Amino acid sequence: MNISFLTSGHYPFDDRIYFHQARTLSGAGHKVQIVSSKAEFKDEVEEIRLNCFIGDDLPKRDKIKRFVECIEIFSPGIIICSEPLTILAAKKYSGKHPGKTRIIYDITEWYPSKKNLVTFNPVLRFVVFLKLLIFNIFATRFTDAFIFGEWYKSRPYRFLFPKKPHVYITYYPDLKYIQHKESILEDDRLRLSYSGKISLEKGLGNFIGVLKELNNYDKNIKIEVKITGWYETPNDKQVCEELIQSVKKNIAFSFYDRLPFLAFWELINDTDIFLDLRSDSLENQHCLPIKLFYYAALGRPVIFSDLKAIRREVKTGNFGFLVKPDKPDRIVQIISHYMQNKQDYYSHCRNARRMAEEYYNWQKISSGFIKFIEECSS
Numbered sequence: 610m611n612i613s614f615l616t617s618g619h620y621p622f623d624d625r626i627y628f629h630q631a632r633t634l635s636g637a638g639h640k641v642q643i644v645s646s647k648a649e650f651k652d653e654v655e656e657i658r659l660n661c662f663i664g665d666d667l668p669k670r671d672k673i674k675r676f677v678e679c680i681e682i683f684s685p686g687i688i689i690c691s692e693p694l695t696i697l698a699a700k701k702y703s704g705k706h707p708g709k710t711r712i713i714y715d716i717t718e719w720y721p722s723k724k725n726l727v728t729f730n731p732v733l734r735f736v737v738f739l740k741l742l743i744f745n746i747f748a749t750r751f752t753d754a755f756i757f758g759e760w761y762k763s764r765p766y767r768f769l770f771p772k773k774p775h776v777y778i779t780y781y782p783d784l785k786y787i788q789h790k791e792s793i794l795e796d797d798r799l800r801l802s803y804s805g806k807i808s809l810e811k812g813l814g815n816f817i818g819v820l821k822e823l824n825n826y827d828k829n830i831k832i833e834v835k836i837t838g839w840y841e842t843p844n845d846k847q848v849c850e851e852l853i854q855s856v857k858k859n860i861a862f863s864f865y866d867r868l869p870f871l872a873f874w875e876l877i878n879d880t881d882i883f884l885d886l887r888s889d890s891l892e893n894q895h896c897l898p899i900k901l902f903y904y905a906a907l908g909r910p911v912i913f914s915d916l917k918a919i920r921r922e923v924k925t926g927n928f929g930f931l932v933k934p935d936k937p938d939r940i941v942q943i944i945s946h947y948m949q950n951k952q953d954y955y956s957h958c959r960n961a962r963r964m965a966e967e968y969y970n971w972q973k974i975s976s977g978f979i980k981f982i983e984e985c986s987s
């Protein structure tokens with residue numbers, strides 16, 4: 610069977626699309642194509658065809674046309690879409706070939722989300738929100754089935770389209786991509802990292818607050834920090850760089866742009882404790898952080914914001930803590946406990962890796978993913 614992935618928001622070598630879903634389907638004997646509008650790339654890599662173009666600045670009508678052109682020759686029987694606009698492209702293609710194509714919507718993000726609205730002034734945001742919401746519902750009508758990355762994001766779709774088949778495929782990593790190394794926590798050295806979108810909303814301010822508190826707590830600890838990510842707005846860049854500058858004198862920072870999937874996990878594999886202190890907003894509360902499962906696979910303790918989505922789907926108690934992200938004193942207490950009680954630290958390291966090996970890994974769910982896709986084609 611020929612299967613196409615369409616995405617207007619993810620790069621060709623996206624971890625979920627390329628490294629997990631596409632490779633799994635290709636390994637099961639299917640012919641797979643990825644079409645992304647985020648990069649100019651045309652090649653075949655490990656028997657997966659990539660036919661991608663740069664389309665961020667194209668009008669919606671032209672972008673849809675380009676997607677259709679990219680899948681015409683491939684003739685997919687299944688099209689897996691990551692965004693509403695790609696659903697319209699899939700529908701336009703299937704309209705030319707009635708009865709031959711199934712459309713599946715892989716939902717991993719809120720739509721519309723804050724990032725869809727951030728460029729608009731506050732007066733327009735509600736209007737734009739309604740417009741995008743209606744667009745999403747309109748496009749979703751044309752899908753035949755859903756893949757849900759997490760429970761909370763499935764709720765509106767299950768309510769509006771209760772008869773459409775669905776499956777939950779969470780963000781578990783394939784452990785073959787994660788090089789597990791035994792951690793060594795030193796008495797006077799602490800290695801931390803921050804990754805992803807660099808903004809206050811995603812926790813940079815809370816992270817800097819912890820660094821300041823650590824400095825005040827023990828000035829003899831050598832703190833090394835790797836920051837890997839990107840700014841989405843000029844305001845994010847200005848505010849966050851000022852925050853970083855406020856602690857830069859006493860901390861060794863290293864900065865990296867967005868990295869390829871495998872290179873990124875190799876880069877941060879020496880982190881002692883993983884922090885993710887995103888703000889306690891309504892959207893964040895109902896989003897399950899993908900990185901949590903990768904951090905567990907790396908075999909390190911985690912300190913994450915106390916989010917409803919995490920509490921519902923992950924048992925973190927034996928390899929980390931859920932905290933109020935704006936309470937740096939409490940977070941520093943946890944870090945200090947690890948450094949002074951190494952047996953607890955190494956126990957959490959072992960537990961994290963064990964949880965990944967026994968529960969939170971791609972091998973546990975990949976067969977269900979293949980089965981669902983194949984059933985949708987019949």
